[in-house]
Amino acid sequence: MIVIDKLCYHSRLRYENAGEKFAFAIITLCICVMSRSIAVAGIVLAVTGVLTVKKGGVPVSRYLRFLTAPIIFLLLSTIAIMFHLSRTPMDMFAVPVGSWYITTSYSSFFYAVQLIFTALGAVSCLYFLSFTTPMPDILQVLEKLHCPKLLMELMLLIYRFIFVLLDTASALSTSQNCRLGNRDYKTSLKSFGMLGSVLMIRAVERSNRLYASMEARCYDDTIRVLSENQPPKKSVIAAIVVFDSALFLFAVWRRFFS
Known part of the structure; x- marks a missing residue:
């Protein structure tokens, strides 16, 4: 998070x-x-x-x-x-x-x-x-205001993929540190470039797997999120x-x- x-x-x-x-x-x-x-x-x-x-x-x-x-x-x-x-x-x-x-x-x-x-x-x-x-509560308010469903689903998916991207970047950065990929300035620049190139590929792969798992759970173009009504x-x-x-x-x- x-x-x-x-x-x-x-x-x-x-x-x-x-x-x-x-x-x-x-x-x-x-x-x-x-x-x-x-x-x-x-x-x-x-x-x-x-x-x-x-x-x-x-x-x-x-x-x-x-x-x-x-x-x-x-x-x-x-x-x-x-x-x-x-x-x-x-x-x-x-x-x-x-x-x-x-x-x-x-x-x-x-x-x-x-x-x-x-x-x-x-x-x-x-x-x-x-x-x-939280984001689900904000989306619930937008739904009551009759905000387009497509816009709300895009917001929720983008919000979810931010965590996927950060988690992937954190794992790659930890791996580089364990291999002394940031021991000096020159190596850090090289590692940062490699991190950026690999991150894009890994993030797309994980987002595809996430979408496949959503379809396996009967995703019908509508994301239903439990919310607490206060x-x-x-x-x-x-x-x-x-x-x-x-x-x-x-x-x-x-x-x-x-």
Whole structure:
């Protein structure tokens, strides 16, 4: 099992109603993205973080580690928005490079920070859903929303094949380590190349065997998964409605009246 899947099944929110968690995550994500407000994104980031860590029981260090990857990606991707190469210096700062300037303006800097916080807020909503709701429960919610069956089956098969791929890669990597395939940099590069080439072949073979075993068990193009139905709680629904309504009103106020 991958780390996110382990955290999900050990979460203290695991047995809460999946529809409530799905609705909270998606509605909050939409409000965060549409508002494009640093304040709204900060509220979303704080609330979903507290729910995931405090209520869900995910360790703080592990949660911050998962946030590190999108933060690094966002910082690198917003460099082009924040900094400009121009012959005319802008109002925030300008570093002369010959007859050109590496420069930026306050508006560009604010826009980059706004994008970073908005994206982090959206990611935190998805992390909340991923760390508290198993894939079968999410598929059950999508089924109730009349999502196409083909799409849901593709999601479930791809999700299952991720574990097949990781298991195959782990076995190959262990075999290489036992044969001192990573004793130095040159050998590690060679082993990594061989790992990639063999992994594709082995993964296809295992996926074919998996599909054959499904057909041997009377697979009829419909994957049936047992799910645990947890009744919705009125108090939780009320809390979601109050929070998202207040967040929406605050986003509207920030956008049009501040």
